[in-house]
Amino acid sequence: MLEKYLTILEKIYYKLFIRFNRINKCFYKHKAIDKSKRVVLYLDYPKFIHLGDTLWCEPIARLIAADFNLAICCSSQMEFYFRHLGYKVIDKSLINQDDLLVARTELAYHLRDRDVLWINFNYIKVSQPVINVVLNNIADYLGLNLNDATPGALNFSQTEKDAVALKFGIVSGCNYAIFNNYIDSLKLGMSSAKFRKTAKIIWVFAEKYNQETGVKLIHTGTGNEKNRDAASYGNSDLDLRGKTSVEESFILASLDNVVNYIGFDAFWLHLFNMYNKKSYVMLRPGFSKKWKKQVKNYVATPYITGENKVTFID
Numbered sequence: 001m002l003e004k005y006l007t008i009l010e011k012i013y014y015k016l017f018i019r020f021n022r023i024n025k026c027f028y029k030h031k032a033i034d035k036s037k038r039v040v041l042y043l044d045y046p047k048f049i050h051l052g053d054t055l056w057c058e059p060i061a062r063l064i065a066a067d068f069n070l071a072i073c074c075s076s077q078m079e080f081y082f083r084h085l086g087y088k089v090i091d092k093s094l095i096n097q098d099d100l101l102v103a104r105t106e107l108a109y110h111l112r113d114r115d116v117l118w119i120n121f122n123y124i125k126v127s128q129p130v131i132n133v134v135l136n137n138i139a140d141y142l143g144l145n146l147n148d149a150t151p152g153a154l155n156f157s158q159t160e161k162d163a164v165a166l167k168f169g170i171v172s173g174c175n176y177a178i179f180n181n182y183i184d185s186l187k188l189g190m191s192s193a194k195f196r197k198t199a200k201i202i203w204v205f206a207e208k209y210n211q212e213t214g215v216k217l218i219h220t221g222t223g224n225e226k227n228r229d230a231a232s233y234g235n236s237d238l239d240l241r242g243k244t245s246v247e248e249s250f251i252l253a254s255l256d257n258v259v260n261y262i263g264f265d266a267f268w269l270h271l272f273n274m275y276n277k278k279s280y281v282m283l284r285p286g287f288s289k290k291w292k293k294q295v296k297n298y299v300a301t302p303y304i305t306g307e308n309k310v311t312f313i314d
Contacts, residue, residue: 037099040071043073044073051075054081071087077246085152105122131302132149153274165255180262181203183284218258219238219240220268224242225241265299270302273301281311
């Protein structure tokens with residue numbers, strides 16, 4: 001219960017912070033950035049920065065690393081991702097007082113005593129994909145040259161792919177879709193009944209998809225989500241809830257015969273975007289029409305791309 005109210009305090013502080021400092025794009029309290037400082041892209045705050053959000057920040061890391069001495073501080077689950085891409089990853093205990101942090105404005109309360117270049121990720125008013133907007137803002141603020149807004153995809157060896165397919169019983173002659181009807185960031189006050197109703201719609205869609213295409217369903221989620229879910233999923237061909245690590249999720253998404261994602265607008269959606277695969281997505285319930293419009297247009301595929309591979313379940 002205390003955690004809930006601490007979150008409310010942080011959100012109030014954040015809103016007042018961006019209003020007081022008039023932060024529409026980026027904000028740094030000093031006139032100039034000392035380029036001798038180490039820059040730390042600070043992502044280790046799972047309360048507000050989820051796995052998909054961390055993926056969004058890889059293009060930011062790439063942009064900053066071209067001109068600064070960059071290190072990344074992220075959740076332990078995502079360390080492998082940045083290390084695979086060649087970044088220096090550090091634990092938060094190794095952050096020095098002299099380091100310049102780069103962080104999202106949602107962390108204003110958490111990092112209130114640190115030297116921070118603040119980035120505003122608010123997408124409610126953007127008119128192009130959110131990662132492109134943020135990259136433009138940072139490049140303008142720091143005088144940097146823009147780079148591609150697509151998060152870097154990991155390339156796995158055939159040995160790694162075969163090992164994951166064998167471990168989870170994925171047969172080479174069949175096609176599969178990842179199915180996930182859970183979400184970790186519902187709107188405050190959202191009723192569980194409304195969520196269950198929406199999750200049921202996703203399952204009905206997945207069942208129909210399975211029957212019409214023959215594509216097998218891989219049900220994913222955490223062990224806690226499985227334990228709290230009393231529903232039966234008889235047509236799910238593989239139940240991997242609570243069995244996969246984040247790295248194994250990347251490998252699953254990269255497999256040639258894992259062809260689609262069905263679920264909420266969450267981490268798996270961004271993985272399938274990254275591997276240029278099609279998704280069927282239900283927006284999480286409890287938000288305004290304006291929010292849903294922005295998510296459909298600029299967040300579900302958060303960077304400019306030649307082909308939109310996201311289909312919304314209404």
